[in-house]
Amino acid sequence: MEYPLIYDDQLIIGVKSDDGYSLKYESNDDVKLNLEIFNQKKTIVIDSSNSGTGRLKRDIYNPILKVLLEKYNVQHDYHYTESADSISQIARNLPSGNLLVLIISGDTSVNEFLNSLSGEGGELTIVNIPFGTGNSLALSLEDNELTAIAKLFTSTPVHEFNLYDISLPPNCWELKQSARVKQMPTSYKFIVVFSWGFHASLVADSDTPELRKFGLERFKMAAMKNLQSPHQYPGSTFIDKEEYGGPYNYWLITPSRKFEPTFEISPDGSIFDDSLFLISFGVSVDTMSVMQQVYDKGNHIKNPDVIYNKVQNQEIILKFENLPSDVRRFCIDGLIIEVPPSGEIKLKSTGNTINNWNIFIM
Structure with a gap:
C-alpha cells in the first residue's frame, strides 16, 4: 500500500509492505x-x-x-x-x-x-x-x-468527539482472559460500541495469546466457537418506556457504521452525530444468516426479525435478573466486563466533555 503523506518541495509517500513501513520521495511543485x-x-x-x-x-x-x-x-x-x-x-x-x-x-x-x-x-x-x-x-x-x-x-x-455514558451497577469487574482484573467504576464512557450476547462473547473469547496473532481473523474463529454452543441472554431494553424484550441472542448499542471494513453493522451510523443505534435479535433467529446480511452492505436492517432502532436524545435502559455466570460478559470498545447477576445499565449521549477536558477528533 502506498499513500501520499506530504506535499512540499517533495512529494513524500508512505509505503506499507510485508517488511514494514518506509518513506519514499518524489519531486513535486504543486501543493504546500x-x-x-x-x-x-x-x-x-x-x-x-x-x-x-x-x-x-x-x-x-x-x-x-x-x-x-x-x-x-x-x-x-x-x-x-x-x-x-x-x-x-x-x-x-x-x-x-x-x-x-x-x-x-x-x-x-x-x-x-x-x-x-x-x-x-x-x-x-x-x-x-x-x-x-x-x-x-x-x-x-x-x-x-x-x-x-x-x-x-x-x-x-477538527470535529467534536461525541462520548457516551454508561451507568453500571455496583460490583462490575474488568476481565482479562476470563480473570477478574479490577473493579469497574459505576460511570464509564464508550466511543464505538457497548454490547452483550454474541458480539461480546466473541470479542471476549478471541482475546487470548493464541488467537490474537491471527489479527482480524480471530473474531471469526471465536464466532464459530460461539455458534457451536449458543446462549440465551435474558433481559429487557427500555427506550422512553417502550420495551424491547429478550431473551436476546445479539444485542449492542453503537454510534458507528462499521466494525470491520465490510461489516456494516449500522448503515446510518456516524460518529459525527450523537445518535446511538440499538441492534438486536432474539434466540429464535439464525445468527449466521444475520451476520451474512451484515457483511452484505448492512442488509440485516431490512430483516423483520432484527431490531434496528435509532436513539436520539433518549436514555437507554437495560434490565436483567438472575443471570447465570456464562452470560454476564459485556464489551465496552473491546474491553470485557462482568456484571452482577441482577441490575440495570443506563446509556446516554453526554457530548464531548470528560473530566475538565473538551475532546475533539481529526
Whole structure:
C-alpha cells in the first residue's frame, strides 16, 4: 500500500509492505503542506505496544511519523507503553492546555485513555493512527494508518468527539482472559460500541495469546466457537418506556457504521452525530444468516426479525435478573466486563466533555 503523506518541495509517500513501513520521495511543485495545528498545540505521541498483533514489523513511529515530525521541526513527547496501565498513567499525568494527542492504537486504547483523563483539563484533539484489530473508530473516519498521518499535514477539519455514558451497577469487574482484573467504576464512557450476547462473547473469547496473532481473523474463529454452543441472554431494553424484550441472542448499542471494513453493522451510523443505534435479535433467529446480511452492505436492517432502532436524545435502559455466570460478559470498545447477576445499565449521549477536558477528533 502506498499513500501520499506530504506535499512540499517533495512529494513524500508512505509505503506499507510485508517488511514494514518506509518513506519514499518524489519531486513535486504543486501543493504546500500546512503545519498550523502543530503551532497551536503541544504534540504528544502514544504508541500502544500491544494493540492488534503487536509491533513485529508494524513499527510506524520510527520509520514514518518520527521522521516527518523531525523533518518539520515539530517538538513532541513520545510514550511507548511498557505495561497494561501505561496509557492510564499517561492520561492521568497530561499537562493542562491545548494538546494534540496522536494515539497509535485500536479502539480499546483510545477508550482507556479518555476514561483515565484527569487534572486541570483543557482542549484535547485526538488523531487515532489505527493499529488495533477492528479499528471501528478509524473506519468511521475513513482512515487507515497512513491516511491518519497524512491528515496532520493538511487542513483537515477538527470535529467534536461525541462520548457516551454508561451507568453500571455496583460490583462490575474488568476481565482479562476470563480473570477478574479490577473493579469497574459505576460511570464509564464508550466511543464505538457497548454490547452483550454474541458480539461480546466473541470479542471476549478471541482475546487470548493464541488467537490474537491471527489479527482480524480471530473474531471469526471465536464466532464459530460461539455458534457451536449458543446462549440465551435474558433481559429487557427500555427506550422512553417502550420495551424491547429478550431473551436476546445479539444485542449492542453503537454510534458507528462499521466494525470491520465490510461489516456494516449500522448503515446510518456516524460518529459525527450523537445518535446511538440499538441492534438486536432474539434466540429464535439464525445468527449466521444475520451476520451474512451484515457483511452484505448492512442488509440485516431490512430483516423483520432484527431490531434496528435509532436513539436520539433518549436514555437507554437495560434490565436483567438472575443471570447465570456464562452470560454476564459485556464489551465496552473491546474491553470485557462482568456484571452482577441482577441490575440495570443506563446509556446516554453526554457530548464531548470528560473530566475538565473538551475532546475533539481529526
